Amino acid sequence: MDENVTDQETEEIMQDMLVHLTKLPSVAPLLEKLRADGVIIRRAHPFETSVVYDFIKTNFSRSWADEVAPCYARQPITLFIAIRDRKVIGFAATEACMRGFFGPTGVMESERGKDIGKALLLASLWGMRQDGYAYGIIAGVGPADFYTKACGATLIPGSTPGIYGDMIDRD
Numbered sequence: 674m675d676e677n678v679t680d681q682e683t684e685e686i687m688q689d690m691l692v693h694l695t696k697l698p699s700v701a702p703l704l705e706k707l708r709a710d711g712v713i714i715r716r717a718h719p720f721e722t723s724v725v726y727d728f729i730k731t732n733f734s735r736s737w738a739d740e741v742a743p744c745y746a747r748q749p750i751t752l753f754i755a756i757r758d759r760k761v762i763g764f765a766a767t768e769a770c771m772r773g774f775f776g777p778t779g780v781m782e783s784e785r786g787k788d789i790g791k792a793l794l795l796a797s798l799w800g801m802r803q804d805g806y807a808y809g810i811i812a813g814v815g816p817a818d819f820y821t822k823a824c825g826a827t828l829i830p831g832s833t834p835g836i837y838g839d840m841i842d843r844d
Contacts, residue, residue: 689832690811692775692824694802700795707755707792712762712784714792716800717752719745721761725754728761729779737777741766749804753796755780755789765793767801767809770836775801775811791823798824813837 704714717725722745729738744752744766755763763780770776775797780790801809811820813835820826 687813687815687833687835687837688817689829689835690814690817690820690826691829692798692809692811692820692826694798694806694809697795697798697802697824700792700799703788703792703795707787707789710787711757712787712789712792713756714753714789714796715756716750717744717754717764719750721754725752725761725764728781729764732781733777733779737779740769740777742769744769749800751797751800751804753793753800755784755793757784763789763793765790765797767797770812771810773801773806773809774836775809776813790819794820794823 707714725741726738729741741752741764744750747768751767751769753765754761762784763778765775765778767775775794778790778793778797780793798809810829811826813833814820814826817826817828
């Protein structure tokens with residue numbers, strides 16, 4: 674962390690957000706639009722674990738790849754992936770670190786700005802809703818405005834450091 678960042682700025686950077694899952698916008702039109710553009714958003718399959726792990730490790734971090742491992746132990750699997758030309762280009766996890774939590778998530782740099790991240794987010798949150806949750810938590814957000822616009826998420830005051838306190842060195 675930058676030593677010039679104040680405690681208040683750290684609080685704003687890594688706060689958790691709350692999402693009202695019964696008020697989510699429909700994801701179907703976005704999924705159809707992306708499919709027409711050659712992008713498929715779906716739940717990951719267990720036989721793809723190593724490919725998805727390698728994608729996350731290569732494009733993001735080993736710790737994020739490790740973090741999504743519990744998603745494969747849940748039924749249904751709580752990891753969604755974006756695919757173009759039979760290659761993984763993005764992912765979004767729910768219930769990776771804690772029940773009812775969204776994240777981590779990421780889209781490879783060359784595919785950003787195409788609504789793939791938004792589609793992964795909404796598909797994941799709809800998955801949580803189908804699993805019986807009324808609310809979800811987005812852990813340690815960076816781009817709070819993105820989450821507010823995409824799904825109506827609101828910051829949870831005092832939620833820093835949240836589940837990511839007392840971490841060991843990673844990567």
